Amino acid sequence: MxxxxxxxxxxxxxxxxxxxxxxxxxxxxxxxxxxxxxxxxxxxxxxxxxxxxLPQGYPDSVSDDYLQYQFWDTLQAFSSSLSGTLATQASLKGVGVGNQEATVAAATATWLLRDGTGMLGRILFAWQKGTKLDSEAKKWRLFADVLNDIAMFMEILAPYFPTCFTLIVCTAGIFKSIVGVAGGATRAALTVHQARRDNMADISAKDGSQETLVNLAGLLVSLILIPLVTDNAVLTLSLFFLFTILHLFANYKAVRSVVMETFNEARLSIVLQQYLKDKRILSPIEANQKEPVFLEFGKTAPIKLGVRLQDVVQSQEELNLALKENNMPYLLGIRNGCVCVCLGPEASVRNEIRAVCQAVWLSNMLSHPTSREPICAPMQQTKGLWKMVHESFKLMDANFDPFLKGVEAAGWDIKRTLLDWDEWRVEWKTKSS
Structure with missing residues (x-):
């Protein structure tokens, strides 16, 4: 040629x-x-x-949602940088910068108290919520940014309440420490999603370069803003609210742009309910668009995964009921309004997905009892609850195999999940054995 x-x-x-x-x-x-x-x-x-x-090999080395996410993430980082400048100026004013009567010792003590309470908050938050940050990365990412704005708002207001200044800045320090844990952990989870060639380190490094460039731009703009807002509370608050609105909007758009192909509880619930409704399998894009990105409390019956055996059954009779209609390496039970799943050591990822599908269905039945009158009429009685559990096994026997084939064909990754399993694994025996 x-x-x-x-x-x-x-x-x-x-x-x-x-x-x-x-x-x-x-x-x-x-x-x-x-x-x-x-x-x-x-x-x-x-x-x-x-x-x-940009990471080496872009765009082939990253997920399809990378550019859109980074655009909104850059915009939120810029607005957050400007808000942070206003908050820092207020904090410095509060500890006595520019005040001849203020002492270095008092300012240092306030700063140390703020940092100390922040360290404790960081440890406690990581202990209580660390396992949730992988499975619900979008929610906690948005939560972290909202909490960060609240903390900065408290720092701006703190100088106007001198008697409570230390308490306010310490509380803001705790909030910012939580932001550091939640923001850093969820960013790592999103980096895992974006890395399509096991290039997490490269993506993380380039993300740092992008953030540094944005912070540099924010620094230059801040040099112009500081002389304008000094001793002008109205302008300070007005600009802060403007930047905060931009920050929250950009964060919402950023987490909404992320399209994860692995199942967490929310995405699996959305896809399963649609399938049971009309046999249609939602694609990852469709399910991610419907996934809630704000933390929700009490909307459905809670699901506990990987619990101890005593959280599911407390007698030989209940164990026999849990094993009825069940040939799977997991047990399900309903106790105190919670759907509990006890996992066997030989359970595979496929078994885990099926168990959560059953748990999601049971949770919906408990949350909407009027939708299934024959089953839910005796819901407060033990036999009625076990009847629901047995029906969930029959439902999965009839629907799970075609459902799993459908989600795999639709582009979902079923080799791994982001389901929030605890570490308990139980080997059970029937009375006859």
């Missing part, structure tokens, strides 16, 4: 952005780039920018 006067000996490309060809010319091999010369010059600048701020 000849092109441009020479035979094409080979072609090569760098990712999906650049392509080159090797031509035979006068007995020598000449390497030229495909595309017009003007495009080459313009693309050189873009190429340098990409190599500095």
């Amino acid at each position: 000849r092109r441009g006067g020479g035979a094409v000996l080979a072609t090569e490309r760098y990712g999906s952005a650049q392509s080159w060809k090797y031509l035979e010319k006068d007995g020598m091999i000449e390497r030229t780039r495909d595309g017009r010369e003007g495009e080459t010059r313009s693309n050189s600048v873009v190429g340098v920018f990409k190599s500095v701020f």
Whole structure:
């Protein structure tokens, strides 16, 4: 094959952005780039920018939602940087910067108390909610940013309440420590999702470069803002609310743009309910659009996964009821309004998905008892609850296999999950055995 006067000996490309060809010319091999010369010059600048701020191999090395997420994440980081400047100025004013009567010792003590309470808050939050940050990364990511804005608002107001200044800044310090844990952990979870070539370190490093560039831009703008807002409470609050609205909007758009292909409880519930309704399997994009991104409390009966055996059954009779209609390596039970799942050590990912499907169905039945009168009429009685459990096994026997094939065909990753399992694993025996 000849092109441009020479035979094409080979072609090569760098990712999906650049392509080159090797031509035979006068007995020598000449390497030229495909595309017009003007495009080459313009693309050189873009190429340098990409190599500095985007992961190697972009866009093939990242998830499809990467660019949209990073755009909104950059916008929220910029607005947060400006809000942080206003909060920092207020905090410095509160500890006595510019006040001749303030002492270094008092300011240092206030700062140390704020940092100390923040450290304790960080430890306690990681202990209580650390396992939730993987399975509900979107919710906790948005929660962290809302809490961060609340903390900065408290720091801005603190100088106007001198008698409570230390208490306010310490509380804000606790909030910011929680933000640090939740924000950092959920960012790591999102990086795992975005990394399509096991390039989490590269994506994380380039994300840091992007954030540094944004903070630098925010610093330059802050140098202009500081002289304007000094001793002007109305302008300070007005700008803070403006930046906060922009920050929260950008964060909402950022988490909404993320399309995860792995199941957590919310996404599995959305896909399962749609399937049971009309046999239609939602794609990852459709399910992620319906997934709630705000923390919800008490809307459905809670589900506890990987619990102890005594959380499911407390007698031989209950164990026999739990094993009735059940040939799976897990047990389900309803206790104190919660759906509890006890997992066996040999359970596979497929078994875990099926168990959560049953738990989700039971949770919906408990939350909406009027939708199934024959089953839910004796719901407060033990036999009625076990009847629901037995029906859930029959429902899964009839629907789970085609459901699982459908979700895999729709693009869901069923080799791993983000379901929030605890670590208890139980081997049970029937009375006869």
